[in-house]
Amino acid sequence: MVLTPERKHEIEQVARQVRIDTIEMTHAAGCGHPGGPMGMADFMATLFIAHLRLDGGNLHDPDRDRMVLGNGHTCAGLYSLLSQKGIFPHELLATFRKLGSPLQGHPHRNPELGIDMSTGSLGTGLSVGAGMALAARLNGWGSRIYVASSDGESQEGQIWEAATSAAHYGLSNLCVLVDFNNIQIDGVMREVMDVRDLRAKYEAFGWHAVEVDGHDVDAVDGALCEARVTDDRPSAIICHTTLGKGVSFMENDAGWHGVAPDDEQATQALAELGV
Amino acid sequence: MLAKTSETTTVETPSAKKIATRDAYGEALVQLGGERDDIVVLDADLSGSTRTKGFSKAFPERFFNMGVAEANMMGTAAGLAAMGKTVFASSFAMFAAGKAWEQIRQSICVPKLDVKICASHAGLTVGEDGKSHQMLEDLTIMGVLPNMTVIVPADAVEARGAVRAAAELEGPVYVRLSRAPTPIVLPDGHTFEPGVGTTLREGADVAIVACGVEVGAALEAAGLLAADGVEARVINMATVKPLDEDLLCRAARECGAVLTAEEHQVRGGLGSAVSDLLARTTPVPMDMVGVDDTFGESGTAEELLVRFGLDGASLAKRARTLIERKS
Numbered sequence: 001m002v003l004t005p006e007r008k009h010e011i012e013q014v015a016r017q018v019r020i021d022t023i024e025m026t027h028a029a030g031c032g033h034p035g036g037p038m039g040m041a042d043f044m045a046t047l048f049i050a051h052l053r054l055d056g057g058n059l060h061d062p063d064r065d066r067m068v069l070g071n072g073h074t075c076a077g078l079y080s081l082l083s084q085k086g087i088f089p090h091e092l093l094a095t096f097r098k099l100g101s102p103l104q105g106h107p108h109r110n111p112e113l114g115i116d117m118s119t120g121s122l123g124t125g126l127s128v129g130a131g132m133a134l135a136a137r138l139n140g141w142g143s144r145i146y147v148a149s150s151d152g153e154s155q156e157g158q159i160w161e162a163a164t165s166a167a168h169y170g171l172s173n174l175c176v177l178v179d180f181n182n183i184q185i186d187g188v189m190r191e192v193m194d195v196r197d198l199r200a201k202y203e204a205f206g207w208h209a210v211e212v213d214g215h216d217v218d219a220v221d222g223a224l225c226e227a228r229v230t231d232d233r234p235s236a237i238i239c240h241t242t243l244g245k246g247v248s249f250m251e252n253d254a255g256w257h258g259v260a261p262d263d264e265q266a267t268q269a270l271a272e273l274g275v
Numbered sequence: 276m277l278a279k280t281s282e283t284t285t286v287e288t289p290s291a292k293k294i295a296t297r298d299a300y301g302e303a304l305v306q307l308g309g310e311r312d313d314i315v316v317l318d319a320d321l322s323g324s325t326r327t328k329g330f331s332k333a334f335p336e337r338f339f340n341m342g343v344a345e346a347n348m349m350g351t352a353a354g355l356a357a358m359g360k361t362v363f364a365s366s367f368a369m370f371a372a373g374k375a376w377e378q379i380r381q382s383i384c385v386p387k388l389d390v391k392i393c394a395s396h397a398g399l400t401v402g403e404d405g406k407s408h409q410m411l412e413d414l415t416i417m418g419v420l421p422n423m424t425v426i427v428p429a430d431a432v433e434a435r436g437a438v439r440a441a442a443e444l445e446g447p448v449y450v451r452l453s454r455a456p457t458p459i460v461l462p463d464g465h466t467f468e469p470g471v472g473t474t475l476r477e478g479a480d481v482a483i484v485a486c487g488v489e490v491g492a493a494l495e496a497a498g499l500l501a502a503d504g505v506e507a508r509v510i511n512m513a514t515v516k517p518l519d520e521d522l523l524c525r526a527a528r529e530c531g532a533v534l535t536a537e538e539h540q541v542r543g544g545l546g547s548a549v550s551d552l553l554a555r556t557t558p559v560p561m562d563m564v565g566v567d568d569t570f571g572e573s574g575t576a577e578e579l580l581v582r583f584g585l586d587g588a589s590l591a592k593r594a595r596t597l598i599e600r601k602s
Binding site (some may be wrong): 062066068108109116117118119120121123124125126127128129130131132133134135136138139145157158161162164165168169 | 315336337339341342344346347349350351352353354355356357358359360377378381382385386
């Protein structure tokens with residue numbers, strides 16, 4: 001399966017809107033994590049538009065696909081995508097991180113909003129995804145379980161416990177997309193704590209593992225298609241990305257991991273995104 | 276909603292019959308598995324010891340051995356529960372509660388999922404394995420978690436009921452189980468109700484509030500005290516969270532002194548919970564029997580209970596001193 005030009009255009013527009021929403025949400029909140037979601041926007045948009053069976057129409061179908069955001073701090077992007085899939089109105093994004101909002105600073109499980117798991121503590125998501133994949137298989141459901149993770153999160157030991165058990169149980173309905181931007185809070189990942197070759201690691205743990213340019217939606221789509229036809233093991237897609245992609249002064253700057261743009265920066269960022 | 280009616284059952288002395296609560300768990304689990312096909316069981320390489328092995332043989336398709344990886348086991352349990360399963364996850368209390376606390380908090384308690392953590396080998400009565408395996412802090416770290424119900428069955432009869440209740444309760448439950456065979460202190464046909472304490476012996480000189488293996492010790496202490504003309508009320512507080520507040524406040528009012536007893540650190544467990552309640556509502560002289568800010572050691576279960584002052588005679592002694600403080 002190759003993306004049609006129309007589908008590719010749709011993904012690119014959705015990814016652009018993720019970036020715009022991320023800037024606006026973190027700017028309005030005065031805090032949050034803009035760098036990650038902007039880097040992840042292209043591969044997450046590819047997943048949500050071309051693969052993930054989750055939208056306003058099938059939200060309550062028990063056998064729909066699931067999405068666990070292991071790197072929960074990047075939830076501005078998740079919320080944007082859920083709203084773009086028609087699960088809740090775009091206006092709700094303005095409540096992000098505000099008192100009383102269901103769009104918490106890190107995801108809180110909410111079946112009405114398509115938020116499939118509470119995350120935020122790094123390392124927990126892949127285990128949860130594996131449990132969901134086991135349940136889907138037990139029930140004979142065709143659900144695919146997607147987990148977003150990151151290079152920094154791969155420093156958590158629980159990730160490798162989960163990688164071991166998911167391979168042991170042959171969870172071919174489980175797919176992890178690892179945002180590999182070589183940046184974490186304290187600086188450059190390779191300097192803070194080098195996780196080295198994640199593709200080789202996942203492969204050694206018994207997974208089908210590939211590396212792609214996380215901004216190349218055709219490549220990401222190809223990897224997701226390959227994962228869907230891999231029927232004997234879970235799949236890992238290592239997505240090489242640029243933190244803060246799309247806004248010149250944010251790109252590759254660890255400072256934008258968890259800081260919101262001020263008025264001037266938000267205006268400039270939105271201008272660069274063509275708003 | 277938890278029912279709030281208390282029942283009184285008269286049990287004079289512990290029966291000679293001894294069964295470990297973990298054995299009752301294993302049996303109850305197999306029975307539940309036959310009744311409900313949404314029950315899934317996980318274990319962390321201790322299925323022989325935690326007694327989940329029976330379920331694994333009866334329902335192999337619904338049992339998953341997660342290996343020696345407790346954090347991942349709790350996360351996997353959360354994922355299964357998020358898809359509608361009722362999940363029982365077992366290991367030794369030390370590892371289930373101790374190693375995986377943050378996963379239990381983040382992935383199970385925060386989203387309030389139906390994961391029932393049935394942890395065996397709790398407390399000193401693990402015995403010879405010693406301090407690395409003697410979990411004495413689990414009631415503290417499980418009880419402090421919002422959405423978590425905490426149950427410490429007094430005997431095998433109650434353990435069966437607690438396991439069934441855990442399956443029916445909404446949200447996470449922690450059930451504390453023992454390795455050592457312990458006396459049956461509750462009558463056959465006793466029905467466990469979450470949040471409901473049981474008065475096992477009437478008395479108005481002092482109330483002894485106990486959970487787990489200490490319920491037997493409390494009954495023994497009451498027998499010793501009765502020989503001196505002291506009538507101790509014995510209350511089995513199997514649900515440590517939420518407490519049966521009405522029953523406890525009434526006991527404090529009517530007895531004027533409350534002694535708690537648990538096979539756990541004296542701070543942060545049943546005694547702390549009861550004192551917290553009574554200090555706010557019905558302050559009376561109190562004392563708390565438990566392990567006093569120290570780790571355990573190797574020995575037989577019975578030796579250790581004596582060594583740490585958790586046997587019936589020690590409880591009776593503490594009760595006498597406490598009664599002297601009544602004004």
